[in-house]
Amino acid sequence: MSNANGRSGIGTELKRWRSVRRVSQLELxxxxxxxxxxxxxxxxxxSRPGRAIVIRLAESLGLSLRExxxxxxxxxxxxxxxxxxxxEAALRPVRTALEQILHGHLPYPALVVGPYGRVVSANAASEVFLEDAAPELLEPPINMLRLMLHPTGMGSRVRNMDEWGHHVIENLRARARRSPDPRLDAFVEELVGYVPDTPVGPDHLGFSVPMRLATADGELRLITTLTSFATATDVTLAELHLEAFLPADEPTAELLRTRDERRRRSS
Structure with missing residues (x-):
């Protein structure tokens, strides 16, 4: 890359990111x-910026490590x-820690998810999400977002799909607005086709939208929390998050405990 092209490229990219982040030159x-x-x-x-100032500008814009x-x-x-x-061997302590967290969250479902919904790891309770799913949706690596909303995945079992589906999609759209990504845009459009185009109702739990999931043992009401490696300096780790599901009521908690006990007896 020539110096001229490098200057032009970095300048254009900085202006683009300032526009995305809605930050003025002075503020940045x-x-x-x-x-x-x-x-x-x-x-x-x-001017051609030095490496250090490019890193500072990227950090100040709140860019991901990949960006x-x-x-x-x-x-x-x-x-x-x-x-x-x-x-990789260097990440073995991280993998061990994640597996311990997944196991420790039992009897409730928890997954480690990568970019675009790819499931990296899951605990035994997460099998509740796989009931009656089409085989093609269970081919590894499973895409949790597609499984969750697809009519032949969990879609037919999510009793409040209109609200839950819009909740998932709006979160993805917010991410796409913050970090424009044609691949994510295309994925969101795919998921939109699985969600009913109906007005969203008032079925929420104050601070969270619960997923109402029908199972062979009865209906679950689940809320979800996301945890990420906020101080990661490796792109792979920075793009992972732990998705832990929690019972929104005591009947759900009891049902998940019963399933866990049955699973332990049969193993």
Whole structure:
């Protein structure tokens, strides 16, 4: 990449990200510890920024680690953050910790999910999500978002699909607005086709939308929490999150405890 092309590319990308984040030149300059004049020079192609300022600008814009690496590449620099395979020896302590968390969440379902809904790992209670699902949706790696909303997956068993489905899709759309991604846009459009186009009702639990899931043992009412590696410096870890489901009422808790005890007896 020539210096001229590098200057032009990084300037265009910075302007694009400022527009996405709705941040002025002055605000970004203050956040990054530089001047508006220098930032203007970078965006106009008159100055080629050093690696350190590119990293500071990316961090100040709240970019993901993958997006920060991409911005560095646009400026002509090597990535700052590694992207390690999850089965790499260096990540063994992380895998062990995740497995312990999954096991510790029993008798309630919990999963480790990667980009675009790909299931990386799950505990035994998560089998409740697989009941009567079409075989093609269970081919590894399972996509939890597709399984959850597809009519031949969990879709036919989610009793409040209109509300739950819109809840899932709006969260994805918010993510796409924050980090534009054509692949995510296409995936969202696919999922939209699985969700009824009906007005959303008032079925919520104050702070959360519960999923009402029919099972062979009765209906579950589940709320979900998401946990991520907020201080990760590896792209792979930064893109993982733990999705833990919790009972929204005591009958759900009791049903999940009963299923867990039955599963233990049969194993």
């Amino acid at each position: 300059a203050v956040r990054a510890g530089t001047t508006q004049r220098y930032l203007s020079f970078i965006e106009s192609g008159r 920060r690496n991409a911005l560095l590449a646009t400026a002509g620099y090597a990535p700052a953050f590694t992207e390690s395979p999850l089965d």
